[in-house]
Amino acid sequence: xxxxxxxxxxxxxxxxxxxxxxxxxxxxxxxxxxxxxxxxxxxxxxxxxxxxxxxxxxxxxxxxxxxxxxxxxxxxxxxxxxxxxxxxxxxxxxxxxxxxxxxxxxxxxxxxxxxxxxxxxxxxxxxxxxxxxxxxxxxxxxxxxxxxxxxxxxxxxxxxxxxxxxxxxxxxxxxxxxxxxxxxxxxxxxxxxxxxxxxxxxxxxxxxxxxxxxxxxxxxxxxxxxxxxxxxxxxxxxxxxxxxxxxxxxxxxxxxxxxxxxxxxxxxxxxxxxxxxxxxxxxxxxxxxxxxxxxxxxxxxxxxxxxxxxxx
Amino acid sequence: xxxxxxxxxxxxxxxxxxxxxxxxxxxxxxxxxxxxxxxxxxxxxxxxxxxxxxxxxxxxxxxxxxxxxxxxxxxxxxxxxxxxxxxxxxxxxxxxxxxxxxxxxxxxxxxxxxxxxxxxxxxxxxxxxxxxxxxxxxxxxxxxxxxxxxxxxxxxxxxxxxxxxxxxxxxxxxxxxxxxxxxxxxxxxxxxxxxxxxxxxxxxxxxxxxxxxxxxxxxxxxxxxxxxxxxxxxxxxxxxxxxxxxx
Numbered sequence: 030x031x032x033x034x035x036x037x038x039x040x041x042x043x044x045x046x047x048x049x050x051x052x053x054x055x056x057x058x059x060x061x062x063x064x065x066x067x068x069x070x071x072x073x074x075x076x077x078x079x080x081x082x083x084x085x086x087x088x089x090x091x092x093x094x095x096x097x098x099x100x101x102x103x104x105x106x107x108x109x110x111x112x113x114x115x116x117x118x119x120x121x122x123x124x125x126x127x128x129x130x131x132x133x134x135x136x137x138x139x140x141x142x143x144x145x146x147x148x149x150x151x152x153x154x155x156x157x158x159x160x161x162x163x164x165x166x167x168x169x170x171x172x173x174x175x176x177x178x179x180x181x182x183x184x185x186x187x188x189x190x191x192x193x194x195x196x197x198x199x200x201x202x203x204x205x206x207x208x209x210x211x212x213x214x215x216x217x218x219x220x221x222x223x224x225x226x227x228x229x230x231x232x233x234x235x236x237x238x239x240x241x242x243x244x245x246x247x248x249x250x251x252x253x254x255x256x257x258x259x260x261x262x263x264x265x266x267x268x269x270x271x272x273x274x275x276x277x278x279x280x281x282x283x284x285x286x287x288x289x290x291x292x293x294x295x296x297x298x299x300x301x302x303x304x305x306x307x308x309x310x311x312x313x314x315x316x317x318x319x320x321x322x323x324x325x326x327x328x329x330x331x332x333x334x335x336x337x338x339x340x341x
Numbered sequence: 342x343x344x345x346x347x348x349x350x351x352x353x354x355x356x357x358x359x360x361x362x363x364x365x366x367x368x369x370x371x372x373x374x375x376x377x378x379x380x381x382x383x384x385x386x387x388x389x390x391x392x393x394x395x396x397x398x399x400x401x402x403x404x405x406x407x408x409x410x411x412x413x414x415x416x417x418x419x420x421x422x423x424x425x426x427x428x429x430x431x432x433x434x435x436x437x438x439x440x441x442x443x444x445x446x447x448x449x450x451x452x453x454x455x456x457x458x459x460x461x462x463x464x465x466x467x468x469x470x471x472x473x474x475x476x477x478x479x480x481x482x483x484x485x486x487x488x489x490x491x492x493x494x495x496x497x498x499x500x501x502x503x504x505x506x507x508x509x510x511x512x513x514x515x516x517x518x519x520x521x522x523x524x525x526x527x528x529x530x531x532x533x534x535x536x537x538x539x540x541x542x543x544x545x546x547x548x549x550x551x552x553x554x555x556x557x558x559x560x561x562x563x564x565x566x567x568x569x570x571x572x573x574x575x576x577x578x579x580x581x582x583x584x585x586x587x588x
Contacts, residue, residue, distance in 0.1 A: 082439045086588045104441040112439040116432035122358050134347035135440045179436065 033060055035109070035187045035217050036081060040090035043076050043241075050076045051241040053090065058187065063213050065232030066221040069330050073241040074221040075115060078191050081219070082112040095186060108137070111185040111216070115192050117176030121165025125156055128164055129178055136183035150178040154208060170201035174208070181212060188212065189219045194227060206230055225323050235322065237329055244329045249322070258317050260289040262301055265311030273297055273304075285313070344442035345450045352454025356420070362458060365416050370465050373409055377469045380404045398480035399558075401470045406487040406556050409466060410494055410549075414527065417495065418519030420458065421502025422512040424451050425583070430510045444583045448576055452503055459495040466491060483558040490555030493568040497548065498523055500575035507582045523548070 036058035043051040051073040058064050066074045079085035081092055083103050092099040095109040120128055129150060133143045151157045154174040159167060164175055173193065180188050193209065194202040209218065210231050222228055228235055229249065237245035267285035276291040291297050298315060305312040356362045380401055384391065391397065428434035437447045470484050498519075505519035506512070530547035533540040544550055548571075551564040 084435060084438050084587065104443065107439060107441040110439065112435070114432060114435045114439075116435075118431075118433040118436035120355060120433055121431075122355060127354065131347065131351040132436065132440075134351075135344055135437070135442065137344070137441060 034058070034093075035060055035095055036219070037093040038077075038081060038090065041077065041080055041087050041092065042089035043073075043080060043085065044088045049241055051080070051087075054238070054241075054243055056081075056236065056243075058217050058219055060186070060217055061213075062234060063209075063218045063220060063232045065228035065235045066219060066238060067225070067228050067235055067326065068221075068223060068238035070223055072223075072238045072330075074223075074238055075191055076241075077238070078112075078114075078189055078219070078221060082110055082189055083107055084112075084114075108183075109186050111180030111183065111188040113173075113176045113180045113188070113190045113193060115195065117172050118179070119164045119172055119175050121163065124161050124163055125151070125167075125175055125178075126160045128175065129182055132179040133182045136185075138183050146182050146184075150182045153181060153212065154178040155204075168201075170197050170204070173197065173201075173205060177205075177208065177212075181216065184215070186217060187219070188216045191221050192223070193220065194222070194224070202227075225326060229322055237326060239330045245325060258291075258293060260291070260297060260301075261314065261316050261318060262287050262289060262312070263314040264305065265313055266309065268308060268310055273300060275300075343446070344440065345446045345453065348437065348442070348447060348450025349453035349457070352424075352451050353457035354454075356454065356458050359423075361423075362420070365420060366462060366465065369409075369412060369416060369462060372412060373405060373466060373469065376408045377401065377405055396480055396483075397473065397477050398470065398483040401473070402484050402487040402558075403556060405466070405469065406491050409491055410552055410556075413491070413495055413498055414523055415520070417498040418502045418505070418516045418523065421455065421499055421506055421519055422516035423506070424455065424503050425506040425579075426509050426512040426515045430512075438587070444580050444587075448503070448579050448583065452499065452576060455499050455503070456496065459492065459499065462495070463488060463492050480558075486555050486558045486560050489560070490552050490564075493555070493565070494548070494552050497568050497571045500572040500579075501526070504575040504579045504582070507579045 034057060036056065038054065038056040041051060041054040041056070042049070054073075054077055056064075056077070066077065068074050076085065080087045081094075081099075083092075083099050083106065086100075092106075094106040097106040097109070099106040123131075126147065129147050130143060133146050134140075138146050148157075151160060154177050156171070156174055156178055159171060164172060167175070177190070177193070180190070190209065194205050197205060206227065209220065212218065213231070218231075220228070220232060232249060234248045235245070236243055263284070263286045265285060267287075271279055271281070271287055273279065273289065275295050276289050276297050278290040280288050282288055289297060289301075296317075298317065301315060302312060304310070384397065384400060391400075425434065428437075438444075442450075467484070467488055470479065473479060501522050502515070502519040505522060506515040508518065509515050526546070526548050528547075529543045530549045533543040533547065545567070551567045554561065554564055
């Protein structure tokens with residue numbers, strides 16, 4: 030059955046006693062998309078993913094995977110998913126081949142297709158060299174790759190990756206990221222992370238989660254095109270009072286620095302330079318910056334940090 | 342192929358790649374070999390103890406399988422402790438729970454994998470008395486009843502140990518708990534001795550009484566039903582326990 034919407038979660042809620050870990054999250058994953066789940070630690074990302082993969086029963090809400098209700102037909106729904114939890118679910122005492130062979134059998138890959146499936150998954154994840162090594166003897170980066178291979182061995186339409194680059198060194202992180210980008214050509218991906226550049230590097234759409242709620246939901250392309258630019262300017266001899274026609278707001282940042290906001294249709298840079306020269310303000314720096322994902326993230330999630338600081 | 346068999350094969354493989362399984366088999370075989378040898382030496386020294394009612398099979402089977410029941414009580418919790426506890430601790434249980442397999446299938450698969458190990462241990466136990474076939478006539482029915490008793494005992498211990506393993510993330514706690522649970526069910530027999538109102542109930546619930554009959558060569562469906570119920574109960578409890586964890 031081909032569906033354009035691969036995952037559809039409505040009102041997903043999870044409570045642990047009086048504590049609400051996740052509250053009515055709506056989430057949609059379409060074919061060919063990479064959806065990033067971004068949030069500070071403890072925001073409910075892992076809990077959401079556990080519910081999407083049927084490892085945790087939601088307190089409320091429904092999950093439909095490839096058109097199949099997860100609660101009504103868990104086996105049917107799980108067939109469409111490959112899942113890499115935070116801790117790769119590997120058995121250190123087995124070799125890569127033994128382990129992936131089992132993963133294939135478990136996901137119902139027919140015996141005659143198993144060798145080919147193993148070969149393909151190992152090739153995609155760069156594991157061909159280590160086929161006969163014990164998983165326990167591999168580095169963390171390679172164990173992560175084994176975990177990824179396990180998630181794609183049955184060619185599921187959706188792969189769900191929970192913080193796939195955590196605990197890796199910078200080179201391994203780059204490798205895993207490029208691997209994910211390659212996998213995304215064949216699979217739709219949900220990826221969770223608390224690392225912004227990671228989401229920006231690979232995702233097409235982002236969902237910021239904070240304290241169990243979705244606080245921001247936008248496609249990254251749209252974010253870039255609709256972003257309101259602001260201009261940073263610094264003078265060595267700043268005027269007593271900076272005024273500029275046509276801009277919406279000017280805020281002094283101290284030491285002769287200002288942030289200027291204006292309508293996207295009006296670029297005040299030329300006017301700024303002319304005035305600086307005419308009045309002898311001594312322009313040191315002038316740059317344009319769009320509101321980045323990081324600023325959005327910080328502004329949406331820092332309320333909690335401030336409250337915590339106050340409480341402490 | 343049903344996921345049950347895939348999990349069973351995988352579990353059996355994991356048991357046999359671990360040094361624990363081989364150590365257990367070696368120790369089991371060494372001790373039972375000693376018992377076997379001592380019993381044979383005793384018969385050789387006093388051939389007059391054999392008569393119309395009690396033959397070689399009675400002595401060998403009786404002492405060998407009687408002794409093995411105590412050994413199994415000590416050893417099986419060590420084998421079952423890893424089944425779920427270790428997977429929970431390392432997070433690899435997620436591989437099974439996010440695969441298209443129900444919890445019942447996961448529990449059955451793990452249990453069947455364990456049974457493969459039991460069959461290997463049983464083969465070693467059967468080989469010792471059967472090696473005498475060349476030199477003497479054996480009461481094969483008697484041996485078979487004893488082996489069946491040992492196998493049922495293994496299956497029952499295995500099911501209880503598996504359940505204990507679902508309760509915790511620490512394999513050692515699962516082993517201690519499994520050992521304690523088995524000992525309590527075993528010793529229910531002792532509570533039957535002082536002749537209180539429930540002594541018959543305790544006698545029926547005890548593991549040891551049902552095994553004794555089979556060891557003496559008496560096969561009754563009541564004993565078989567007891568073991569079946571015991572196994573089904575603990576496997577069902579394991580499924581319930583794992584399902585609870587998901588909620």
